[in-house]
Amino acid sequence: MSEREVLSIEEESKQSYEKEKKSEPQQYWPDLQKDLVSLILEKLPWSERLRLSLVCKTWKECFHEIKNTHEFLPWIMCYKWHAINYGRVESICKVADPFAQKCFTVEEEEATNGTEREIFVSAVPCTSSHGWVLFVRFWLVFSREPNVNQTRLN
Amino acid sequence: MSTAATADASSSGDTTEGSVRLLTLQSEDGEVFEVKETIATQSVTIKGMVDDDCATSTIPVCNVTGRTLAMVIEWWNKHEIGAVSNEKELKEWESQFDTIDDKSDRDDVYDLLMAANYLNIPTLLDCCTSAVAEAIKGKSTDEMREFFDIKSDFDEKEEDALRKENQWAFEN
Numbered sequence: 001m002s003e004r005e006v007l008s009i010e011e012e013s014k015q016s017y018e019k020e021k022k023s024e025p026q027q028y029w030p031d032l033q034k035d036l037v038s039l040i041l042e043k044l045p046w047s048e049r050l051r052l053s054l055v056c057k058t059w060k061e062c063f064h065e066i067k068n069t070h071e072f073l074p075w076i077m078c079y080k081w082h083a084i085n086y087g088r089v090e091s092i093c094k095v096a097d098p099f100a101q102k103c104f105t106v107e108e109e110e111a112t113n114g115t116e117r118e119i120f121v122s123a124v125p126c127t128s129s130h131g132w133v134l135f136v137r138f139w140l141v142f143s144r145e146p147n148v149n150q151t152r153l154n
Numbered sequence: 155m156s157t158a159a160t161a162d163a164s165s166s167g168d169t170t171e172g173s174v175r176l177l178t179l180q181s182e183d184g185e186v187f188e189v190k191e192t193i194a195t196q197s198v199t200i201k202g203m204v205d206d207d208c209a210t211s212t213i214p215v216c217n218v219t220g221r222t223l224a225m226v227i228e229w230w231n232k233h234e235i236g237a238v239s240n241e242k243e244l245k246e247w248e249s250q251f252d253t254i255d256d257k258s259d260r261d262d263v264y265d266l267l268m269a270a271n272y273l274n275i276p277t278l279l280d281c282c283t284s285a286v287a288e289a290i291k292g293k294s295t296d297e298m299r300e301f302f303d304i305k306s307d308f309d310e311k312e313e314d315a316l317r318k319e320n321q322w323a324f325e326n
């Protein structure tokens with residue numbers, strides 16, 4: 001092999017090395033592996049995950065794949081009512097966030113209507129944001145879009 | 155692979171005798187580190203190599219730079235059983251990872267995250283993912299994109315529809 005050839009090979013390998021080096025910074029957050037994205041998502045409450053899921057398509061896929069972690073368990077809800085006289089019902093609806101250890105009462109007038117009350121009976125409070133609570137109806141979870149109801153807390 | 159000349163020549167002479175065995179780790183950019191086996195086995199990957207008796211020569215840590223590997227080793231040292239007297243001190247030391255708003259911190263956390271994943275270090279992986287989660291909490295989708303330098307690959311219609319679906323979460 002002539003000296004010139006050797007030199008050109010060296011030059012080539014140097015160039016490809018530099019090229020490799022240059023392409024390095026591209027390996028960054030946008031290429032974050034899905035399992036790592038999921039690990040980050042698991043550390044966030046549902047409402048934050050939802051915003052994160054809109055960052056890009058890969059992250060949206062992760063959003064649908066991960067399960068709730070113990071910090072973000074569904075809220076606890078207690079709901080009971082009794083008839084005080086014909087046609088009038090008194091009810092108490094409380095929801096509690098087990099992680100933040102906070103308890104909220106749902107306003108009476110919002111829950112007195114018969115159909116709304118039924119909605120609460122089979123609903124599970126999931127998360128809250130900006131004073132709103134997101135409820136999911138258990139028996140509708142298997143549909144494509146779970147039926148979602150919001151109630152403002154006092 | 156031949157055993158590389160190590161930086162810590164004094165302690166590298168005999169790596170198997172005595173109470174603590176030393177492992178030699180070589181970073182992607184050629185930096186060599188001598189680490190106690192008891193510390194390095196916090197990495198599940200390295201522990202597997204040690205258990206399989208594959209850690210007798212230099213261990214190449216291909217995807218991790220020397221700078222990052224030094225940070226990883228610092229992490230191991232702090233998390234060695236008995237190294238830090240109390241949990242509070244450890245938490246305080248870990249809190250340096252909590253603020254990653256500026257770009258260089260973000261780069262460090264990214265490098266550490268990659269290293270923690272590659273070397274399979276559960277405690278470090280947990281700390282890094284928590285730091286990222288903490289940093290993006292309360293940010294809007296656009297702010298998150300800016301934070302991660304990610305361009306949206308949704309078309310406008312798609313994104314509008316998704317936002318509408320759960321409008322309450324996107325209102326500030």
